[in-house]
Amino acid sequence: MLVAPTPDGEIGIMTNHHPLVTKLGPGAIRLVKTDKTEESLFTSGGFLEVNKNQVILLADVVENIEAIQAEEAKEALEKAKAKMKMTTDEVERERLDQEIRMLMMRERLAQVAQFSKRK
Numbered sequence: 001m002l003v004a005p006t007p008d009g010e011i012g013i014m015t016n017h018h019p020l021v022t023k024l025g026p027g028a029i030r031l032v033k034t035d036k037t038e039e040s041l042f043t044s045g046g047f048l049e050v051n052k053n054q055v056i057l058l059a060d061v062v063e064n065i066e067a068i069q070a071e072e073a074k075e076a077l078e079k080a081k082a083k084m085k086m087t088t089d090e091v092e093r094e095r096l097d098q099e100i101r102m103l104m105m106r107e108r109l110a111q112v113a114q115f116s117k118r119k
Contacts, residue, residue, distance in 0.1 A: 003029070006023060
């Protein structure tokens with residue numbers, strides 16, 4: 001099974017799912033394998049296609065959440081926020097706003113993964 005974030009909420013894909021193309025939002029993609037183990041990936045957004053029991057993910061960023069360093073994620077977010085304060089161009093502000101939302105999700109998922117490792 002695959003669970004992925006969309007702009008309208010999460011979507012679950014199982015074997016024999018009907019064909020589908022959907023937009024992805026930033027967040028966690030969870031893969032539940034046949035042996036019941038799970039893998040969590042971060043995606044910045046993109047598109048997902050389901051066809052004939054295959055899933056194709058098209059995204060700018062896909063990272064293993066366990067590999068994301070929470071402190072580095074926080075620094076990247078702070079840098080983007082600082083750029084936003086300095087920018088007056090509306091197009092650049094819109095791009096930075098989207099980047100900040102993506103980086104906030106990335107940082108949050110890294111913190112959750114780091115907390116889960118401690119347990």
